[in-house]
Every structure is written in C-alpha cells, then in structure tokens.
Amino acid sequence: MSETAxxxxxxxxxVCNWCTYLGADLxxxxxxxxxxxxxxxxLPCTGRIDFNLIIKALExxxxxxxxxxxxxxxxxxxxxxxxxxxxxxxFRELIGTLGIDMDRIHFAWISAAEGKKFQQTITEITEQTxxxxxYTAYRKLCEASI
Amino acid sequence: xxxxxxxxxxCGENIxxxxxxxxxxxxxxxxxxxxCAVNYKYVCSDPGQAMIRDRINADKLQGLVVASCSxxxxxxxxxxxxxxxxxxxxxxxxxxxxxxxxxxxxxxxEATAKAICLIRMAVGKVLRNRALxxxxxxxTKRALVIGAGVAGIQAALDxxxxxxxxxxxxxxxxxxxxxAGLSETFPTLDCSQCILTPRMVEVGQHPNIxxxxxxxxxxxxxxxxxxxxxxxxxxxxxxxxxCTGCGDCWNKCPSKRKLSEFDYGLAPRKAIYMPxxxxxxxxxxxxxxxxxxxxxxxxxxxKKKCQADAINFADEDxxxxxxxxxxxxxxxxxxxxxxxxxxxxxxxxxxxxxxGQYKDVINSLQFERLVSASGPTGGEIKxxxxxxxxxxxxxxxxxxxxxxAKGISYxxxxxxxxxxxHTMLYKHKVHDGTAHVFYxxxxxxxxxYEEFVRRxxxxxxxxxxxxxxxxxxxxxxxxxxxxxxxxxxxxxxVEADMVVLAAAxxxxxxxxxxxxxxxxxxxxxxxxxxxxxxxxPVETNTAGVYICGACQAPKDIPExxxxxxxxxxxxxxxxxxxxxxxxxxxxxxxxQLCAACYACVRTCPYNAIDKTEIRDRKGNLIKxxxxxxxxxxxxxxxxxxxxxxxxVDLEGFSExxxxxxxxxxx
Numbered sequence: 001m002s003e004t005a006x007x008x009x010x011x012x013x014x015v016c017n018w019c020t021y022l023g024a025d026l027x028x029x030x031x032x033x034x035x036x037x038x039x040x041x042x043l044p045c046t047g048r049i050d051f052n053l054i055i056k057a058l059e060x061x062x063x064x065x066x067x068x069x070x071x072x073x074x075x076x077x078x079x080x081x082x083x084x085x086x087x088x089x090x091f092r093e094l095i096g097t098l099g100i101d102m103d104r105i106h107f108a109w110i111s112a113a114e115g116k117k118f119q120q121t122i123t124e125i126t127e128q129t130x131x132x133x134x135y136t137a138y139r140k141l142c143e144a145s146i
Numbered sequence: 147x148x149x150x151x152x153x154x155x156x157c158g159e160n161i162x163x164x165x166x167x168x169x170x171x172x173x174x175x176x177x178x179x180x181x182c183a184v185n186y187k188y189v190c191s192d193p194g195q196a197m198i199r200d201r202i203n204a205d206k207l208q209g210l211v212v213a214s215c216s217x218x219x220x221x222x223x224x225x226x227x228x229x230x231x232x233x234x235x236x237x238x239x240x241x242x243x244x245x246x247x248x249x250x251x252x253x254x255x256e257a258t259a260k261a262i263c264l265i266r267m268a269v270g271k272v273l274r275n276r277a278l279x280x281x282x283x284x285x286t287k288r289a290l291v292i293g294a295g296v297a298g299i300q301a302a303l304d305x306x307x308x309x310x311x312x313x314x315x316x317x318x319x320x321x322x323x324x325x326a327g328l329s330e331t332f333p334t335l336d337c338s339q340c341i342l343t344p345r346m347v348e349v350g351q352h353p354n355i356x357x358x359x360x361x362x363x364x365x366x367x368x369x370x371x372x373x374x375x376x377x378x379x380x381x382x383x384x385x386x387x388x389c390t391g392c393g394d395c396w397n398k399c400p401s402k403r404k405l406s407e408f409d410y411g412l413a414p415r416k417a418i419y420m421p422x423x424x425x426x427x428x429x430x431x432x433x434x435x436x437x438x439x440x441x442x443x444x445x446x447x448x449k450k451k452c453q454a455d456a457i458n459f460a461d462e463d464x465x466x467x468x469x470x471x472x473x474x475x476x477x478x479x480x481x482x483x484x485x486x487x488x489x490x491x492x493x494x495x496x497x498x499x500x501x502g503q504y505k506d507v508i509n510s511l512q513f514e515r516l517v518s519a520s521g522p523t524g525g526e527i528k529x530x531x532x533x534x535x536x537x538x539x540x541x542x543x544x545x546x547x548x549x550x551a552k553g554i555s556y557x558x559x560x561x562x563x564x565x566x567x568h569t570m571l572y573k574h575k576v577h578d579g580t581a582h583v584f585y586x587x588x589x590x591x592x593x594x595y596e597e598f599v600r601r602x603x604x605x606x607x608x609x610x611x612x613x614x615x616x617x618x619x620x621x622x623x624x625x626x627x628x629x630x631x632x633x634x635x636x637x638x639x640v641e642a643d644m645v646v647l648a649a650a651x652x653x654x655x656x657x658x659x660x661x662x663x664x665x666x667x668x669x670x671x672x673x674x675x676x677x678x679x680x681x682x683p684v685e686t687n688t689a690g691v692y693i694c695g696a697c698q699a700p701k702d703i704p705e706x707x708x709x710x711x712x713x714x715x716x717x718x719x720x721x722x723x724x725x726x727x728x729x730x731x732x733x734x735x736x737x738q739l740c741a742a743c744y745a746c747v748r749t750c751p752y753n754a755i756d757k758t759e760i761r762d763r764k765g766n767l768i769k770x771x772x773x774x775x776x777x778x779x780x781x782x783x784x785x786x787x788x789x790x791x792x793x794v795d796l797e798g799f800s801e802x803x804x805x806x807x808x809x810x811x812x
Contacts (some may be wrong), residue, residue, distance in 0.1 A: 010811050027215045028245025036256040039263065041807055042217070043799050044731075047749075048783025060808045078667070078751045085457055095523035119250075122413065131804060140624055 009063035009129040011038045011138035012051045013122070015128045017082070019111045023097050026115030026131075035126040038066070046070065046081025051091055054105060055098070064129040066121070069110040098139050103132060148273055149181040152208040152265060153198060155214035156592075164248040170213070170581050176264045177274055178431060181205050190220050199231035207233065209272040213241040213265045214471045221419060229256040234277035236730065236798065241268040263811070270806035275432055278730035278797055283777045284372040286471035287721045288313065292363055292660065292788045296322020296703055297695025297710040298476035299345050303476075304714030309325035310721055314349060315377055315452060315470045317656075318407075319360045320425035323344050327408060327422075329512065329518040329525075332567040333598035339520060343424045350426040354466075359427055362656075364465060366663045369754075369777040370690030371471045371726045383416070383432035383463040388455035391428040392512055395448035396420065400777035404436045406522075412530060413522030414596040418448050418457075422520065432457075472690050476710060479696035481509055482546035482554065482650035492553035496545055498617045499647060505531035506625060506644045507618060510564060513616045513646045527575050527783030529644045536579065539572055540574070540627045541565045542615050543585045546650030554671065559700040561588045561648035566599045568646060569608035582609045582640050582741050584629050592702070611638050618645060651700040664691050665753060674698050684713040689754075689778075731798035732779035733786065735772050739793030742770035746785035746794055755785060756780035 009116030016022045019044050021131050027034070043049060057065045068129065075081040095102055108121050152174050156162035167185040175183040182205050188194050201207060210233065212224045217240040220694035224602070225235035241264040245366045251257040267780040287310050291302040296318035299760035306312045322636060328344070350353055364376040384395075394414045403414035408421040415421075417436035420428065439459055449457040471764035501507045506529045508516075519525040529536050543565050548559040562585065569581035589608075590596040602608045613630035620626070627640045653672040661668045666686040667675035677685040684692045692713040695706040720726070735746075737760060747755045754775045760768045772794065774785075795801055 012808060012811065021216075022218065025218060025242075025245040028216075028249035029250055033250055033252060036247070036251040036253070036260045039260075039267065039811060040242070041267075041804060043783065043804070044796070045782040048787055048796060050787035050800060052801070053808075056805055057808045057811075059611070061811050062808070077780060077784070080751065080782045080784050082747060083784050094647065 007130055007133055008062055009037050009123060009126065009132075009134065011064045011066060011122070011129060012057040013038050013040045013066040013068060014043055014046075014053060014057075015040055015110075016045045016076070017042055017044070018076035019074065020068040020108075021120065022112035023110040023114045023118045026112065027118045028115075030115050032115055032119040034122045037121040037129075038125050044140050045075065045077050045080035046079065046084035049074075049084060049143035050087070051094075054091075055100075058100065058104065058135060058138050061139070062103050063132070063135040064106065064125055064126055066106045066108060067123070068110045071109040071111055090102065100138060101132075101135070102133055103128065104138075148179040148205050148471060149629060150179050150211060150272060151201050151205060151208045151346070152183040152211045152213065152241075152271055153182055153189050153194075153556040154183065154185040154265070155185045155194070155203075156185060157196070157214060157248075158187065161214070161244050161581040164254055165261045166249060166254060166258040169258055170261050174269070177266055177269050177648070180269060181207060181472065189214055190223055190652070195223070195227040202228065202233050206675055209237045209239075209275060211239050211241055211265060211272055213243045213261065213268070213270045215244040216240075216246075216762060224321070236278040237261065237272065239272040240269045243252075243267045251479050262312040263701050267807040268805075270810040274803045274806050275802065276549035276797065277768060280727040281730050281732070281776045281790075283722065283726040283728060285374075285720070285723070286469050287367050287474045288468075288470045289315065289474060289717050289721075290373065290468060290470040290473045291476060292693070293476035293478050293697070294349065294357070294359070295476060295478045295493060295695060295706075296325040296342060296345075298323070299342075299349050300457065300474060300707045300710035301474045301714045302349055302355055302692055303345065303352065303603055304608060304711050304716055306352050306436050307461070308356065308714075308718050308721075310718075311377075313356045313358065313362050313377075313470060314355055314802040315358045315363055316361070318421065319382070319429075319431040320421050320427070321349055321357065322422075322424075322426070323360060324511070325340035325703060326424070327410075327518070328514045328807065329521070329571060330567065332563045333592075335567070335570070337519070339440065339518075340417065341593045344669075346424070346426040347563050355562045357427070358466065360431060363660060363663060366473070369775060370688075371720075372777060373470050373473060373690065375468045375470060375473070377466045377468060378766060379464045379466055381434075381463050382429070383458055383459055383461045384457045386427055386429040388400070388454045388670075389429045389452075390454050391420070391430070392453075392583075393420075394451045394453070395457065395534075396430055396445050398451045400445065401436050401438050404433060409515045409522050410509070412508075412512055412515055424520070427486070431781050472692065472720055474682065474710075474713045474717060475660065475664065475693045475697060476695040477660060477674075477697040478654050479651045479700070480654050481497065481511060482652050484509065484545060484649055493652060495548075495549075495552035496647070498559055499545070499615070499760045500618045500625075500646070501647060504618070504625060506536070508644070510561070510568070510646055510648045510808060515718045517568070517575065525575075531802045534643065535576055537576065538580050538582070538640065538642045540582045540584065540625070540640050540642040540644065540645045541568055541648065543583065543648040544650075545647040548586060554652075556671065556700070558648075558651040559589070560651070562704065563592070563595055563598065564610070565648050566590075566602040569602045570606045573606040579608070580609060580644070582611060582627075584611050584613055584615050586614070613638065652698060653697050654810055657697055664688060665692070666691050684709055684716055690720070697707050726777075730777065731796070732776055733774045733780045733783065733794050733796050735774055736793040736795070737785070739791055740771040743774065744772060745788045745790065746772050749784050749788045751782065751784065752780055752791050
C-alpha cells in the first residue's frame with residue numbers, strides 16, 4: 001500500500017424498509033453520488049434493530065455503523081422508531097462501558113423523500129470514519145475476550 | 147451443498163455502464179453455495195423471467211439472488227417467477243446494485259467491487275432463508291357498523307345489499323343520527339327527512355341487517371376477519387317485539403316532562419317516549435330517571451294502558467356477542483359546547499355570547515329543529531322565549547372553529563353553507579325579516595356551493611358582515627349584538643330578536659373510548675385517523691377496521707355518504723375473497739426458550755402477542771409463554787429487539803439472516 005492511499009472504511013447502514021431504504025433508492029434515482037463504502041441492510045423497521053446487530057457489525061469488520069429510519073411520528077408501524085430512539089438513548093450510556101467509540105455509531109432520521117439527506121449523511125460519516133482509521137481497537141478487544 | 151442461483155441484471159446500460167457485470171458474474175460464481183451465476187440484459191423481462199424458471203428446473207435451484215434494482219421495484223416480480231417454477235417465493239432475495247450502487251457510484255472498479263459484496267451478502271442471507279407459506283386467516287363474512295347516522299346507514303345498506311350480513315349498532319333509541327333532525331339540506335334545499343327516512347325504514351326491514359338500537363359496543367376482541375364484539379343492549383323497558391308503537395303509553399304517561407334530546411331541548415317529552423314520529427324502530431323507550439315507577443314506585447300507567455303487554459319494568463341491560471370480520475366506524479359528531487363546563491375545558495368558550503343565559507340565543511342544530519316541518523313549532527320560526535316571530539335575526543359563524551385560543555384550530559367546513567341555508571329558510575318564512583351573518587371567510591368549495599351562497603346574498607338579501615362579534619347583551623327584550631365589519635372598517639351593532647351560533651363540529655362523546663377498544667388512532671381533537679390521507683382514506687392502521695363520516699373529520703352529507711360507500715366497498719373487497727392471506731414474514735416465538743417476561747407483549751404496536759400457557763394432555767401447566775397471533779402481526783420486528791432471551795425472531799429478517807449478511811461484509 002502506498003503512503004498516499006486513503007483508508008476506505010467499511011460502513012454498515014441498518015435502515016428501515018419504508019423510509020430510509022426508499023430515501024437511498026431516491027438518492028439513486030436522482031443520481032446523487034456518495035462514497036461506495038456503505039453497505040445497506042434492509043430491515044422492516046428501526047424497532048427491529050437491537051444492540052446485538054450493531055455490535056455484530058463492528059465485530060465482523062465494520063468501521064462504523066449507521067442506524068436510520070423514519071422520522072418520529074412517521075413510522076410505518078406507528079411506534080417502532082420511538083422504541084429505536086429510546087433504546088438508542090439507553091445504549092449510548094452503555095457504549096463507553098463496552099469500550100466502543102461513540103464516533104463509530106451514528107443515528108439518523110431519513111425519510112423516503114430525503115435522498116439528498118441520505119447522500120449527505122453517508123458522505124459525512126464516510127469522511128469522518130476515514131479520518132478515524134480502521135476500527136481495529138474494538139476487534140482486538142473482541143479477540144482478547146475470546 | 148446449497149444450490150443458489152445468482153442472476154445479474156444489466157438493466158440495459160443502467161447497471162452495466164458502471165458495474166462490470168461479467169467480472170461480477172465470474173466472481174460470484176465462486177461463492178460457496180452458488181450453483182450458477184448468469185447475467186442478462188433485462189432479467190425482469192419475459193425472456194429474463196423464463197431464464198430464471200429454466201434455471202430453477204435445470205439446476206434444481208434451492209434459492210435465488212437477483213442482483214438488479216430495488217426490491218421495492220421487482221421483488222414481487224421475481225418471487226412470482228420463482229413460484230411459477232415451483233420454488234418457494236420466500237427463497238428469493240435481491241441485491242440492489244442499481245439504486246444503491248451503479249447509479250450512485252461513478253468509479254467502475256469501486257462499483258464492481260461493491261456489487262460483488264452486495265451479492266455476497268444476499269447469498270449469505272438466502273442460505274438462511276426458509277420456505278414460507280402465506281398465512282391463511284379464516285374470514286367471517288359479516289360486518290359490524292357502529293353508528294346509524296346517514297354514514298352508518300349508507301355503509302350498512304351497501305354491505306347488506308351485496309348479500310352479506312350486517313350488524314348495525316346505534317346508541318340512541320332510533321337510527322337516523324343528526325340528519326334525521328335537520329330541516330332542509332344545502333345546496334338543493336331538499337327535505338332531509340324525505341331523503342333519509344326511507345333509508346331508515348330500509349335499514350329496519352333489511353333481511354341482512356341485524357339492528358341493535360339503544361345499544362353500545364362494550365368490548366372488541368380478535369383481529370381482521372375474526373372480531374368478537376360484545377354489544378350492550380341498554381334496558382329499554384319496552385319489549386320491541388310485542389310493542390306495536392300505537393302511542394297509548396306516551397299519550398297517557400303522567401310524568402313531569404323532560405326536554406327532548408331530539409329537539410335539543412326546545413320541546414318537552416314524556417318519561418316514556420319515542421324520539422320522533424319517524425323513528426326506526428318505531429318503539430318507545432322509558433327514561434328511568436323521569437319515570438314515576440322508578441322514582442317512587444308510584445305509577446305504572448303505561449303498563450296498564452298497553453294492550454300488547456309490552457312494558458317490562460324488570461328489563462335489564464343485555465350483553466350480546468356478535469362475530470364479525472370487519473368493522474365500520476361511523477360514530478358521527480356533536481357540537482362544540484358553547485360556554486358550558488366540560489370535562490375538557492379546552493373545548494368550551496364564548497360565554498360572551500350568552501348561550502344558555504338568553505333563551506333566544508340558540509345553536510345551529512336547534513335552529514334546524516325550529517325550521518323543520520317536524521319540529522316543535524311545526525316549521526314556523528318562533529323564538530324560544532315568547533314564541534314571537536323574530537324580525538331581525540343574527541347568525542354568527544365560526545363559534546369555536548378556527549380559533550386556537552378556544553382550543554379548535556380547524557375549520558368545521560359545513561357552517562358557511564348551512565348558515566347561508568339558514569338565512570334562506572328564514573327569509574322564505576319571514577318575508578319582512580332581515581338576516582344578518584357575521585363571518586370570518588366564506589368557504590363554499592363544492593358543487594353548486596358558491597352559487598348557493600350568492601343566492602342567499604343576492605336573491606334573499608342576507609346581510610353579510612365580515613367580522614367577529616365581541617359581545618351579546620340583552621336590553622329591553624332585544625339582543626344587542628356588537629360586532630365589526632372589517633371590510634367597511636366600522637363597528638356594527640344589530641338589535642336582534644334571535645341569534646343563532648354556528649358551533650364547531652367535534653367528534654361524538656365516547657369516540658375515544660371506542661377508538662381504544664378498536665385499537666385505532668385519533669388526532670389531538672379526537673377525530674379518528676385514516677391510514678393514509680390520500681390513498682387509504684377510509685382504512686385505519688388496524689386491519690379490518692374502517693372509518694367514515696364526521697368521526698373522521700368535519701364533513702357534509704354528500705361527503706359522509708361517499709366515504710361510507712367507500713368503506714363498504716373496502717369491506718366488500720375483503721369479503722370477495724374466500725379467506726384472508728397475509729405475508730408470512732412475521733414474528734415467531736420459540737416457545738421452548740420463552741421465559742414469559744412478556745416484554746414483547748408490552749412492546750408490540752399491534753397487540754399481536756398473547757400471553758398463553760402450554761399444558762400437557764391432562765391439563766397440567768407446563769409453562770407460560772408468549773405467542774404471536776399471525777392474523778395480527780405486521781412484521782415490524784420490534785419484539786425481536788426487546789426479547790432478552792432472543793426467543794422471538796422475525797421470518798425474513800431473522801437474527802441469523804442479518805448476521806450472515808454482516809459476516810459477508812468483506
């Protein structure tokens with residue numbers, strides 16, 4: 001690897017099927033370019049996304065994780081995103097204890113009409129993660145605990 | 147070894163321009179478990195689908211990954227193609243290499259690498275997919291309609307005329323609702339009773355309609371296709387089967403007179419009464435609180451006079467259980483209570499108008515009774531205080547509506563029109579009188595509506611003042627209405643003989659409790675929420691429950707009727723099928739693992755998880771567990787995230803499936 005090579009992080013985006021996935025589709029339809037580092041995983045609702053999925057992604061080699069769903073009040077399942085939000089608030093408190101870097105996990109509300117916001121969010125997160133470098137610290141921690 | 151087929155689509159140039167499809171095909175063919183990988187120009191086309199079907203048969207494929215566009219675009223298409231070749235449709239997954247790859251990345255190497263990764267993730271997932279069958283839910287082809295105003299009547303008749311049984315529940319002693327008490331209707335001025343009463347009779351006599359009048363919905367259990375509804379039939383003290391409706395009882399009833407609910411307090415009624423002569427069922431009811439028999443066990447005249455022996459003082463409330471497959475809510479509206487104490491102080495105000503203090507200040511529904519031919523004055527306009535004909539009458543619109551300070555920000559929609567109608571009806575009966583209207587704006591959107599208002603102003607000479615009224619006082623038997631005309635820029639004072647207040651429309655009392663029983667949503671004002679304001683206007687978020695009429699939002703009769711027919715059509719769409727099928731991608735509880743903490747039960751937005759117990763053949767309790775009701779689960783997966791023992795999982799998005807995808811990131 002040459003010295004000038006930029007680190008290309010792997011980013012997992014857990015998104016809900018009804019808002020953010022469609023927002024990402026809209027970004028595609030409008031040809032809004034963003035870095036190719038993100039891997040979108042479609043789930044029915046942000047309510048489905050528990051901590052384990054986030055941690056599993058970091059364990060598996062992701063350098064950052066994004067969770068994104070419908071704006072509060074717009075959930076396809078009425079209240080799923082409220083559960084996600086509440087869980088996120090609790091989880092944030094635990095992150096330090098688990099030894100996870102706060103900058104590695106991101107939370108966003110992106111609606112089906114916000115292709116532009118999807119593009120911006122992913123671009124920003126990719127830039128930020130590039131600067132942070134590979135998340136080997138946590139993976140080492142995982143290996144050490146095994 | 148699994149046999150997965152991967153189909154990579156060029157999407158013409160859309161994908162192939164930025165993704166090297168040949169390279170992708172070559173690389174994904176090497177993924178363990180992949181039996182064949184092929185690319186094709188348009189996989190979604192007929193030949194493309196034929197290719198999928200051929201490959202499924204030739205290679206005996208056990209799963210498919212189609213790498214093309216968004217699953218929102220073509221997942222159904224490819225699942226149908228798989229099904230046509232005998233492969234379970236839920237063994238098909240898609241990798242979105244168009245919207246999420248070729249369209250948003252311009253670098254060919256990067257896009258190709260990402261496409262390969264996305265396909266690898268999808269292959270990982272599909273290896274963990276399970277064959278699923280659509281869930282079949284039995285369907286009771288019988289509908290419940292709650293509320294028998296014009297909307298409920300229309301909905302009930304539409305469903306009944308299509309040949310299905312309908313249970314119609316009305317909490318008042320008679321069907322008809324608010325419309326039965328109206329005089330004439332805008333914009334045609336045809337008589338409300340003349341239109342409605344034949345429909346009421348039809349409801350009463352229809353062989354497919356079971357009418358529970360003077361009844362309320364007590365509780366609702368079950369789910370779409372299979373509701374179990376308990377109806378409380380309130381004690382009427384009159385056997386409606388024996389009763390002939392002859393009238394001997396109420397003519398002879400000596401009780402002190404109470405004010406008639408149907409005439410909004412403008413006329414008296416007896417303790418045993420029929421709300422109005424055209425009531426359906428045409429049977430009386432005893433008001434326990436006014437009846438001397440119940441007050442001091444003193445009377446019994448009605449029982450003595452009744453030749454049909456229909457009076458039964460020992461009558462009690464009865465609970466009836468009805469099984470239905472769909473529910474239509476047509477609970478209707480009531481008027482904003484002008485300056486009276488209410489449970490919710492948010493919805494009272496305008497004490498300065500003296501309603502309830504001055505007898506000649508009345509609300510619009512009372513005025514309807516005054517001008518109605520069946521009303522207490524026989525259609526002559528006589529003011530309540532002394533029976534004189536008012537020569538100067540003031541109508542005030544927006545009393546409660548469009549005023550955040552008084553708690554209601556919305557427009558009640560019909561007041562502009564009925565106020566114009568009131569001025570016309572007044573003028574047609576009191577030729578030498580003057581009608582004044584104080585208004586904020588005139589909102590007359592609708593077929594022939596604007597023309598109608600113009601007629602009121604131009605032909606019938608109604609005096610319209612754009613402005614609010616600040617105060618009404620009484621001096622020497624006249625009501626002094628102090629307002630403003632903001633167009634002329636002058637204060638206006640009218641010495642009126644009578645004032646009519648166009649009070650805002652609000653949802654009926656009890657509609658919130660009803661919504662909670664049915665698990666449907668409502669807005670901050672208590673109006674029931676539709677599932678989508680444009681595309682699902684009569685559906686609710688609870689499958690099998692539909693709404694129509696003024697309980698959804700303020701609306702006039704034509705709109706209420708149109709919405710009622712729409713709700714009926716939705717019910718008929720459902721009844722047209724033999725049984726209900728639902729997507730099988732729903733939650734499942736591993737009952738062996740479940741620790742019965744019921745975190746899922748509390749979390750589920752659809753109340754789709756039940757607390758159950760497992761018993762052996764002898765009936766001994768083995769364990770408690772949660773169980774998902776497949777008829778109710780919508781597959782959001784919120785329960786999966788909260789389950790501490792991970793004993794609930796979501797088909798199609800299981801823990802294993804997501805883990806497999808994540809594992810294949812690299």
